[in-house]
Amino acid sequence: MQIEIISFTEQGSLIVANIKKELESYGKVQVTNGKKMERSLQEWCENAFLHAQLLIFVGATGIAVRAIAPFIKDKFTDPAVLVVDEKGKYVIPILSGHVGKANEYADYLAEKLSATAVITTATDLNGKFAVDVFARKNQLVIRDRAWAKEISAGILQGEKVGFFSEGNVIGDIPKDLVLRQSSEEEHHIYVGIHTSSYLIPKAVTLGVGCRKGKSAEELEQFILKQLEQQHIALESIACVASVDKKKEEPGIIAFCQKYGFVFQTFSPEQLKEVSGEFTESAFVEENIGVGNVCERAAVCGQNHQPSHVILPKTAENGMTLAIVEREWSVTFE
Missing domain, CATH: 3.40.50.11220 (Rossmann fold)
Structure with missing residues (x-):
């Protein structure tokens, strides 16, 4: 600092x-x-x-x-x-x-x-819940700043605001909020990795594999299509991961630079250490040294934290993608 x-x-x-x-x-x-x-x-x-x-x-x-x-x-x-x-x-x-x-x-x-x-500041003076402070302390991305201002204004006027989180909720919910049990219920504050949420944790890793020479445009089109189909918000992506033989792959690097994603790579030996059931390929094993790149890399990108696969290995025109979400929670102090 x-x-x-x-x-x-x-x-x-x-x-x-x-x-x-x-x-x-x-x-x-x-x-x-x-x-x-x-x-x-x-x-x-x-x-x-x-x-x-x-x-x-x-x-x-x-x-x-x-x-x-x-x-x-x-x-x-x-x-x-x-x-x-x-x-x-x-x-x-x-x-x-x-x-x-x-x-x-x-x-x-x-x-x-x-x-x-x-x-x-008004929320501090009146002892009210401040959505921007909550987001910062929980490392959440505020997707819509105008929405955040509207929430604060409503709370200052005495409104009870609904709250739903896809992750676990730790601590006592403030008196200004009403805890909801489903994202389908009417609510104003929705925390999650999906495109319908307002506050988004960096909890998703993309595991990527591709044939040599795939362009950034091809990768972008493929990845964005899969994210859209899964309704995953771009803001939720913590990093893109692959095998170390792809660390100089221009298409992946350019794609990550365009969206500001961290790009991490792991050795075949590191990928093999990942426990779980994965879709294995003899061809990939022979050429890369490990039978599955994208799923294993996505898990490695989560630093082996407890996680689950949202999208298993999906292939298209020489490209593969897996989407993994780590377990996460939000805390009220």
Whole structure:
């Protein structure tokens, strides 16, 4: 984690020393004296937005607001930004309070500095369930940001929101939600790997095999067709896996790069270690060294976590695909 701290007065620099000490366990902390910079505050801020996950201004809130204004893009991608007054009395999160964890950092820092955290987000003030915080803590992808805002607005207005999860639910469900037993029941929050869900875990691995020279376009058409038939959301894919003899296969690499998928490969020996019943091929065994690539690779891609096969080995025009989902759950704290 990269943390950038900037102050503008001698008094502020004294507070910075304490802040730096308390945050060093989080990651690399870079301290800047705003009065001695060779570059402008705007240039400092632009660089910090690109590389840091937490920005802390020690000084007036107005300075921070004007500095960050040109670089604010999206609550789901902006870094966390805090303001600490130069006396160290208040810690104020002003950007990315939920997704960027600015509120959590503010609470932590306020406790360490014996200061007061000034939290202004509505769900926190009213003790309400925050769907974006829940998604972040459970590493879920929010598929529709407008939907997330509507859910938060409804909860703030006192509505009871239905909740269904394809995975196990751990902990006590918040009073703002009503647990549903089926995805077919009326509900507003649906957690799962399928295209009808709103919150999606990265729980699916694609095991891929192909003849040498298969293009990215052929692989893409084949894979997307199978995902569509299984109603699997692209956002649920954690990685694409294959045998190590395919680690330089241009078509697979290009397909993964297009969608931002991690591509992992495993040796035939590693694939053979996978337990389970798989569709074996003598031809593949002779040429690759293991009788099944796609199913075994998909399981290996889950780091041998408990999982189940959604789509067994499926072949088409020199390409094979298997889809595996690991066991997953969501937790309410």
